[in-house]
Amino acid sequence: MKREYVYKGFERFWHWMQALLIIFLGFTGFEIHGSIHFFGFEQAVKLHNIAAIAFLVLIVFAIFWHATTGEWRQYLPTRKNLRAQMEYYIFGIFRNAPHPTKKTVLSKLNPLQKLVYAGLKVIVIPLMVSSGLVYMFYRYPQRYEVISLNIAGLKVVATLHTIGAFLLVAFFIAHIYLITTGSTITSNLKAMLTGYEDLPEEQPSPEKSKKSH
Amino acid sequence: MKKTIISVGLGVLVICLTVMLTLTDHGTPTTPLSTLRMKYRQKETPSVDHTQFSQLKKHFSTPQEVTSACIACHNERHKEVMQSSHWNWERQEYVEGKGIRTLGKKNILNNFCIGISGNEQSCNKCHIGYGWGDEKFDFKNPLNVDCLACHDNSNTYIKAVGGAGMPDVSVDLANVAQHVGKPMRANCGTCHFFGGGGNNVKHGDLEKALFDPSRDVDVHMASDGEDMQCVDCHTARKHQMLGKMYSVSSMNRNRVECEQCHTELPHTDDILNKHTLKVACQTCHIPEYAKVNPTKLYWDWSTAGKLKDGKPYEETDSNGTDVYMSIKGSFVWGKNLKPDYIWFNGTASHYLVGDTIDPSTPVKINTLYGSYDDPDSKIVPVKIHRANQIYDTQYKYLIQPKTVSTKEGDGGYWKEFDWNRASEEGMKIINLPYSGKYGFVKTEMTWPVNHMISPKNKTVPCADCHTRNNGRIASLTGFYIPGRDYTSWVEYLGTGLLLLTLAGVIVHGGVRIVSSRKQKENKA
Numbered sequence: 001m002k003r004e005y006v007y008k009g010f011e012r013f014w015h016w017m018q019a020l021l022i023i024f025l026g027f028t029g030f031e032i033h034g035s036i037h038f039f040g041f042e043q044a045v046k047l048h049n050i051a052a053i054a055f056l057v058l059i060v061f062a063i064f065w066h067a068t069t070g071e072w073r074q075y076l077p078t079r080k081n082l083r084a085q086m087e088y089y090i091f092g093i094f095r096n097a098p099h100p101t102k103k104t105v106l107s108k109l110n111p112l113q114k115l116v117y118a119g120l121k122v123i124v125i126p127l128m129v130s131s132g133l134v135y136m137f138y139r140y141p142q143r144y145e146v147i148s149l150n151i152a153g154l155k156v157v158a159t160l161h162t163i164g165a166f167l168l169v170a171f172f173i174a175h176i177y178l179i180t181t182g183s184t185i186t187s188n189l190k191a192m193l194t195g196y197e198d199l200p201e202e203q204p205s206p207e208k209s210k211k212s213h
Numbered sequence: 214m215k216k217t218i219i220s221v222g223l224g225v226l227v228i229c230l231t232v233m234l235t236l237t238d239h240g241t242p243t244t245p246l247s248t249l250r251m252k253y254r255q256k257e258t259p260s261v262d263h264t265q266f267s268q269l270k271k272h273f274s275t276p277q278e279v280t281s282a283c284i285a286c287h288n289e290r291h292k293e294v295m296q297s298s299h300w301n302w303e304r305q306e307y308v309e310g311k312g313i314r315t316l317g318k319k320n321i322l323n324n325f326c327i328g329i330s331g332n333e334q335s336c337n338k339c340h341i342g343y344g345w346g347d348e349k350f351d352f353k354n355p356l357n358v359d360c361l362a363c364h365d366n367s368n369t370y371i372k373a374v375g376g377a378g379m380p381d382v383s384v385d386l387a388n389v390a391q392h393v394g395k396p397m398r399a400n401c402g403t404c405h406f407f408g409g410g411g412n413n414v415k416h417g418d419l420e421k422a423l424f425d426p427s428r429d430v431d432v433h434m435a436s437d438g439e440d441m442q443c444v445d446c447h448t449a450r451k452h453q454m455l456g457k458m459y460s461v462s463s464m465n466r467n468r469v470e471c472e473q474c475h476t477e478l479p480h481t482d483d484i485l486n487k488h489t490l491k492v493a494c495q496t497c498h499i500p501e502y503a504k505v506n507p508t509k510l511y512w513d514w515s516t517a518g519k520l521k522d523g524k525p526y527e528e529t530d531s532n533g534t535d536v537y538m539s540i541k542g543s544f545v546w547g548k549n550l551k552p553d554y555i556w557f558n559g560t561a562s563h564y565l566v567g568d569t570i571d572p573s574t575p576v577k578i579n580t581l582y583g584s585y586d587d588p589d590s591k592i593v594p595v596k597i598h599r600a601n602q603i604y605d606t607q608y609k610y611l612i613q614p615k616t617v618s619t620k621e622g623d624g625g626y627w628k629e630f631d632w633n634r635a636s637e638e639g640m641k642i643i644n645l646p647y648s649g650k651y652g653f654v655k656t657e658m659t660w661p662v663n664h665m666i667s668p669k670n671k672t673v674p675c676a677d678c679h680t681r682n683n684g685r686i687a688s689l690t691g692f693y694i695p696g697r698d699y700t701s702w703v704e705y706l707g708t709g710l711l712l713l714t715l716a717g718v719i720v721h722g723g724v725r726i727v728s729s730r731k732q733k734e735n736k737a
Binding site for chain 2: 032033034040042045049089094096152153162163165166169177180
């Protein structure tokens with residue numbers, strides 16, 4: 001095994017900020033939705049809107065970082081190893097089989113991760129951002145003269161926003177669990193905190209990877 | 214060189230910031246609200262002192278003489294007054310489905326004391342004229358105009374009970390005439406706080422507590438605050454007052470609106486400002502009405518007429534409020550009430566005398582129109598007054614009974630307690646036949662609640678409407694309110710997805726734990 005610097009400073013900052021904001025947005029959002037009661041509706045709306053702006057700023061920086069570093073390529077979905085990865089989670093993991101996809105600095109994500117994260121980035125997050133913006137600005141008839149956004153009602157916008165929210169919570173639950181499926185229970189978490197992770201050598205022998213468990 | 218420029222730049226920046234901060238600290242911020250406060254705190258002083266006028270330093274034997282003295286100087290004003298609805302008690306209105314009709318207190322029925330026809334001697338105490346005791350009253354005679362009812366500033370002018378608008382004998386007319394001025398709350402309130410035969414009976418948001426209210430009761434009229442008078446909002450041009458009530462009017466015109474002063478974007482918070490497109494100011498700013506004294510919610514005329522030893526009697530509850538009167542029936546009152554809420558676009562329809570009714574459902578005496586999809590509609594707070602009142606079971610229309618009795622044997626119910634006689638005489642006056650058979654029918658009247666604006670910190674909280682459990686506007690449906698509404702299939706699928714994910718994670722994790730233990734055992 002070799003200790004590698006996998007997650008760069010900004011990447012970790014972005015990940016954890018995004019995690020905090022999504023948790024907070026989910027919490028306040030479901031309070032606005034009427035599912036839970038904690039801050040009170042009025043406070044929840046205010047906090048949700050502030051967090052939403054912060055999230056937008058973070059997204060702008062994240063897009064810039066991904067574009068300039070070329071890291072966005074990490075998320076390009078691939079069919080290679082997809083089946084093997086699925087089989088691993090369904091069978092192999094219980095038999096202590098090796099991870100089918102080798103994690104390297106240049107290819108940090110397994111094909112299932114690529115697929116899910118790409119889905120988040122091109123479908124769920126844009127859905128939340130766009131429906132969220134319409135939700136926020138759908139009716140400022142006088143002050144900002146955004147008359148074209150004076151839509152008849154909130155139902156469609158709110159429903160789309162809620163669908164996205166459910167998907168994100170489901171992702172969150174699965175994500176929290178799946179980070180325990182690294183080479184050790186905490187290796188993924190440690191990597192995202194410190195940036196460093198013990199990655200297999202370029203051509204590791206199967207015995208070696210088994211030993212690490 | 215570079216360093217110098219940077220340090221000079223920084224220095225300038227620091228100076229600018231200091232200047233800005235100092236200015237913000239010391240200048241009192243002028244907000245639209247503080248400007249309004251300053252405006253209404255400056256009380257006007259009258260331009261003339263009526264005590265100095267020789268024309269008024271005399272003995273007036275009739276109130277008409279006072280009017281004559283007023284008109285001698287203000288020689289055009291009576292013409293304006295005589296065109297007002299305060300004088301005519303009717304105006305032309307377009308009523309949806311009924312066309313252009315002349316209506317007002319003169320000819321419309323309500324579900325309180327029902328109507329003035331035949332009862333002028335008592336009801337018309339509140340007319341701004343002298344002597345409208347029956348249908349023969351001369352609306353063209355300027356001397357019948359009662360200037361004092363509205364312009365008395367001595368606070369001593371009262372009209373006689375059952376006097377058809379004539380002043381009480383105790384009134385010192387010369388003194389009142391010498392102390393006239395702009396109408397005060399005391400002037401308007403004398404009638405408008407006591408509509409329906411007692412304090413706060415009709416409106417619920419207009420009552421004697423507003424003569425001297427605290428800020429909690431009404432921020433505008435508060436004696437210890439802006440102390441605004443009715444006419445500050447109900448402004449008048451040529452004696453035509455702004456504002457009217459949808460118990461007697463139908464059209465979206467001549468309304469008093471908060472926006473006159475407060476604009477359509479009164480809040481600093483944009484989210485609150487968004488509401489103003491669909492929610493009237495009153496909806497959030499009147500959390501409750503009848504804050505000090507109760508208002509009538511239900512009036513059952515059918516129980517009237519019980520006598521004790523052949524005499525009418527009254528019963529009061531522990532608070533001293535009438536709950537039964539032989540002359541009027543039984544009442545239900547309410548205090549500190551949450552309003553009902555409706556969509557309202559400023560137009561209304563009315564039950565007009567002679568309209569056929571369906572006795573199996575509550576008769577709507579007035580109907581206020583509006584809906585979410587109508588861009589002119591907003592959610593407004595209302596009081597709904599219900600009653601059980603007399604109708605002709607054969608002709609199927611509401612009866613105008615004669616209640617007030619002015620002479621022996623005139624059929625007035627309040628003396629004779631005979632519904633047949635009262636109906637006969639009352640219907641004769643409004644020129645409709647009476648079949649001789651009467652019954653009682655449930656009726657409903659809707660009264661917009663516009664007064665008793667609470668202080669900012671008492672405003673209706675967001676969660677009173679944005680809630681899933683029976684919020685204030687739970688009855689208004691067909692549109693989406695965050696916190697109240699949701700799309701059920703999304704809710705089911707979403708919750709299902711979360712449960713499945715959770716179950717998947719637990720099962721997967723459980724199997725992992727078990728299998729890893731087994732492997733360890735196997736190794737051992």
